[in-house]
Amino acid sequence: MSVSAHATESELDALWRARPRSRFVRVSFALFGLLLVGSWFVGDFDFADSFSDTRARNLDRFLDEVRPYPLRAPGPDGTLEPLPWDWGVFGTWAQQRLTDGVSDRDTPGGLESALGTLAISVLAIVLAALASLVFCGFAARTLATPRPFAPHAGPAPWPRRLAWQVVRGATRIVLIVQRSMPEYILAFLLLAMLRTPAWPAVLALAIHNCGILGRLAAETIENADPRPAVALRALGASRTTIALTSIAPAILPRLLTYFFYRWETCVREATVLGILGLASLGWLIDEAQVSGFRYDEMVFFIGLGMVIVLAGDLLSAIARRIVRRAS
Amino acid sequence: MAPDLRRPFPLGPRGFVLAGLGVAGIWAALYLGLQPSDLTPSTGGLSLARDFFARAFSPALSSEAAYVPDGTPGLLALSLRAAVTTVVYAAAAMSVALVLGIVLGFCASTAWWSGDPLGGRTWFGRTVAPVIYGATRVLIGFMRSVHEVLWAVLFLAAVGLTPLAAVVAIAIPYAGTLAKIFSEMVDEAPREASHALRAAGASGMQQFAFGLVPRALPDMIAYAFYRFECALRSSAVLGFFGYETLGREIEQSFVSTNYGEVWTHLYVLLALVLVFDAWSGRLRARLAR
Numbered sequence: 241m242s243v244s245a246h247a248t249e250s251e252l253d254a255l256w257r258a259r260p261r262s263r264f265v266r267v268s269f270a271l272f273g274l275l276l277v278g279s280w281f282v283g284d285f286d287f288a289d290s291f292s293d294t295r296a297r298n299l300d301r302f303l304d305e306v307r308p309y310p311l312r313a314p315g316p317d318g319t320l321e322p323l324p325w326d327w328g329v330f331g332t333w334a335q336q337r338l339t340d341g342v343s344d345r346d347t348p349g350g351l352e353s354a355l356g357t358l359a360i361s362v363l364a365i366v367l368a369a370l371a372s373l374v375f376c377g378f379a380a381r382t383l384a385t386p387r388p389f390a391p392h393a394g395p396a397p398w399p400r401r402l403a404w405q406v407v408r409g410a411t412r413i414v415l416i417v418q419r420s421m422p423e424y425i426l427a428f429l430l431l432a433m434l435r436t437p438a439w440p441a442v443l444a445l446a447i448h449n450c451g452i453l454g455r456l457a458a459e460t461i462e463n464a465d466p467r468p469a470v471a472l473r474a475l476g477a478s479r480t481t482i483a484l485t486s487i488a489p490a491i492l493p494r495l496l497t498y499f500f501y502r503w504e505t506c507v508r509e510a511t512v513l514g515i516l517g518l519a520s521l522g523w524l525i526d527e528a529q530v531s532g533f534r535y536d537e538m539v540f541f542i543g544l545g546m547v548i549v550l551a552g553d554l555l556s557a558i559a560r561r562i563v564r565r566a567s
Numbered sequence: 568m569a570p571d572l573r574r575p576f577p578l579g580p581r582g583f584v585l586a587g588l589g590v591a592g593i594w595a596a597l598y599l600g601l602q603p604s605d606l607t608p609s610t611g612g613l614s615l616a617r618d619f620f621a622r623a624f625s626p627a628l629s630s631e632a633a634y635v636p637d638g639t640p641g642l643l644a645l646s647l648r649a650a651v652t653t654v655v656y657a658a659a660a661m662s663v664a665l666v667l668g669i670v671l672g673f674c675a676s677t678a679w680w681s682g683d684p685l686g687g688r689t690w691f692g693r694t695v696a697p698v699i700y701g702a703t704r705v706l707i708g709f710m711r712s713v714h715e716v717l718w719a720v721l722f723l724a725a726v727g728l729t730p731l732a733a734v735v736a737i738a739i740p741y742a743g744t745l746a747k748i749f750s751e752m753v754d755e756a757p758r759e760a761s762h763a764l765r766a767a768g769a770s771g772m773q774q775f776a777f778g779l780v781p782r783a784l785p786d787m788i789a790y791a792f793y794r795f796e797c798a799l800r801s802s803a804v805l806g807f808f809g810y811e812t813l814g815r816e817i818e819q820s821f822v823s824t825n826y827g828e829v830w831t832h833l834y835v836l837l838a839l840v841l842v843f844d845a846w847s848g849r850l851r852a853r854l855a856r
Contacts, residue, residue: 268850272792276665279658282651283730290731302725359595366592420840421833422800424716424807425817429619429829432821433612438599496584512716519599525720535724542721546712553708559584566580 305535308333309343337540342527350524350541354548357520360438360513361506361552364445369499371450376457377483378411382469383461388479389469415458418451427513437519445509449502456498460491496563500556507552511545521545619826626834627827631820642828646816646835653812653839656730656805657798660737664798665791667738668745674703676750678761678779703746710743715801719808733810737801741794748790749783756782785854792847796840803836813839 247255289295304312307322310329315321341347348356378384386396386404395401427444434440468486477485514522521541528538608616630642640648673679680696713721715737722732761778769777806814813836820828 262853265850265853268846272795275654275658276662279655279662283655283659283734285659285731285734286729287731290726290729295726295729298726355598359598362591363595363599363601366588366595369588416841416844417837420800420837420844422804422814422836424804425814425833425836428807428818429821433608433616433619434606435609435612436601436605438601439605442599442601492581496581499588508712508714512714515716515720522717525717529720529724533724538724539721542713542717545714545717546709549712550708553712559587562580562584 302535305533306539308536308540309534334540337537338544341524342531342534342537345527345531347524347527348519350521350544353514353519353521353524353541354544356438357507357510357514357522357545357548358552360441360518360520361445361503361510364442364510365449365499365503365506367442367446368449368453368502369495371446372453372457375411375415375450375454376461378407379415379454379458380461381408382464382466383479383483383487384408384411389466389473389482391470411454412458415451415454418447419449419455420451421448423448423509424513424516427516427518431516431518437517440516441510441513441518441520444513445506449506453495453498453502457491457495460494460498461487464490493563493566497560500560500563504549504553504556507549511548521548618824619829622826622830625827626830627825628831631825631828632823642831646813646832649806649811649813649816649832650835650839652810653799653802653806653836656733656737656810656812657795657802659734660741660802661791661795661798663734663738664741664745664794667742668749668791671703671707671742671746672749673753673775674699675707675746676753678754678756679775707743707746710739711747713740715740716804716808719805719810723808728809730810733802733805736805737798741798741801745791745794749787752783752786752790753779756780789847789851789854792843792850796843796847799840799843 304320304322308330310333311323311325312320313323336343338350341349341353347353382388384404384407386400387393423444426447427440430440430443434443464487468490469482472482472486511521511525514520514524515526517523517526521544524541525538525545528534528541607613627642630639630645639645677700680692680700718736718739719733722736726732756779758779760782761774764774764778803813803817806812806816807818809815813832816832817829817836820826820832
């Protein structure tokens with residue numbers, strides 16, 4: 241459809257009618273919109289209860305108890321009244337939380353747990369990346385075929401085509417199942433089998449992220465410029481040689497970007513997995529709440545988790561910038 | 568290959584990052600004191616694992632509990648009801664997160680302010696606009712830095728168990744993430760159409776709405792669908808904290824060692840995520856064209 245510099249009304253009209261349209265996209269939009277709006281009518285959202293006086297009183301009491309314990313004192317009617325804010329008192333209390341963890345409970349200190357959270361996330365994402373590198377080659381349509389990067393070779397005999405199709409399909413199913421399972425549920429199931437404080441968290445994160453990184457890596461391979469690989473193939477290079485010398489260097493920068501994005505998520509998830517009783521900040525958050533409702537300490541550890549997450553985001557942004565500059 | 572003599576350091580920046588990752592991984596394993604030998608389950612864990620995985624191909628179709636009170640719905644009905652609740656929480660959270668994400672995302676994009684939607688060279692553009700921009704970015708970072716499960720734990724402690732709290736708990740970090748990604752997508756969208764509109768005399772708001780946003784829209788829609796898939800998982804996990812989603816059924820069945828039931832619920836969750844994954848995957852392919 242060509243339009244002259246001064247399009248007439250009818251030309252514009254024809255252009256408008258020839259615009260790309262898809263019934264699938266329209267139906268999807270309608271369904272999705274219906275789902276979003278309809279959920280508010282289907283769900284048992286009791287607004288009267290959510291904003292009742294009881295809830296307001298709960299919130300009021302919670303906000304009182306979030307104030308660090310040493311900065312409160314028994315008032316005339318026996319409840320704890322806030323004392324004037326004192327940074328010194330707060331500092332001592334915060335330091336105790338960093339070294340001793342939850343007061344009167346046998347937990348590691350906040351600093352140790354924070355480092356543990358980081359360690360879990362780092363080990364998990366490194367393991368996930370290593371595993372996904374193995375998977376991605378077998379999931380990529382361009383590489384996992386009988387005659388990769390040989391456009392003029394003609395179709396391979398059907399048994400080999402079928403064999404590769406099976407390999408590719410199986411790899412994709414493994415990846416999709418890995419990423420469909422929430423980390424928390426994986427860790428919950430693994431914890432019952434492996435009674436070490438860190439492995440269930442590491443493995444749960446590694447399994448879920450291997451599925452995601454593997455899919456993304458396979459897509460990156462499929463979208464990579466095929467010309468160097470075709471040239472190598474024409475010179476007689478094997479599939480492995482092509483993968484290692486032509487594809488790997490081409491996709492590395494993008495893979496590193498994905499890697500760091502996923503690591504940011506891993507730090508968040510690693511914090512939470514501690515709630516199951518694993519060696520991360522979540523453990524302290526859960527202990528503080530379950531044992532005697534120490535909301536001041538719970539909020540402190542959630543704040544510590546925020547610091548870790550923000551530090552991770554910053555580190556990841558720096559690393560991604562280094563990778564981007566280099567490529 | 569001959570070494571590149573212009574480089575003072577034998578590793579390039581990328582090699583440097585890779586080496587750093589290796590060192591970080593080893594540090595993490597040492598810090599956690601992990602041994603590969605710990606990966607073999609203990610005797611108790613091994614028999615549990617055997618019992619559990621033995622049921623993978625024979626999920627339960629009816630309740631495995633020794634005593635089932637009269638009037639309890641069947642296992643499949645229970646699982647489906649939990650699945651519907653999972654979807655409802657995810658959808659309600661997503662509807663809030665989308666609206667917030669779009670508003671915050673536009674406020675946090677440089678294109679919104681540099682395209683002078685409200686007249687960037689005015690007094691307002693020089694003083695108030697940068698404050699709104701910066702404040703939005705800080706707010707987004709704050710919302711994103713606390714995981715939805717921790718928001719849920721906070722709300723549980725603050726107001727108690729109410730379904731609305733679960734929805735808000737998911738909606739807060741999701742709105743932050745959507746806003747961050749939306750702002751990046753708008754900022755990285757091709758600018759030609761917006762420049763052409765400016766040349767034709769369009770206002771800043773018009774350039775943004777009709778030049779920039781339509782270019783970023785397919786990516787934004789695809790990402791919103793992907794986040795809905797994530798919301799399904801988050802909503803399921805909130806079941807572990809007392810909400811009536813699939814996570815609760817999984818936990819209860821597992822704790823009462825009814826492993827066949829666990830697999831039933833796991834397969835329902837898997838089906839839920841897979842259906843949505845296939846739907847959003849097809850939509851992405853259509854939108855990319």
